[in-house]
């Protein structure tokens with residue numbers, strides 16, 4: 492009868508390794524290396540899971556409010572930049588001219604002649620027309636429900652942008668924390684442009 496391999500399931504947390512290092516008087520790295528060695532010898536099966544990056548606060552920012560504001564503004568700028576980039580892709584698709592030339596020029600290598608094999612060149616020098624996107628109508632009944640929910644979830648949805656994100660189905664840590672990403676109205680307006688929803692939130696401040 493073959494001996495059954497001994498299974499010993501254990502979790503070693505980072506703190507335990509630190510403690511072991513202290514008790515044995517060996518550096519933590521040496522313990523990690525020893526575990527890796529045992530795994531290499533196929534004496535144990537080693538799996539790394541649930542890695543957490545630890546940060547240490549070196550100093551307290553002088554003004555948390557200013558810091559929060561500056562991070563928030565940076566995030567907003569990033570959002571604007573990313574949306575603009577997407578628009579540039581659409582412009583590129585509908586560009587009236589050789590697309591390869593236009594791409595080359597974007598990266599600082601303009602071409603002298605049209606390429607002859609992009610959609611514009613193959614299309615006999617005609618630009619692609621993007622389909623019209625009609626502005627969707629926001630259902631009033633749905634909007635009323637949303638406004639009602641916003642009143643009861645004032646902490647998570649008070650901020651116009653959070654409310655618009657919720658309706659467009661864009662999750663955020665705040666929405667997940669409030670367990671709103673599973674709500675029936677989460678993403679109810681995902682067919683509407685974010686800006687249109689945001690405008691509506693701003694326009695109807697008295698509703699909230």
Ligand SMILES: [Zn+2]
Nearest residue numbers: 589606609612
């Ligand atoms: Zn071309």
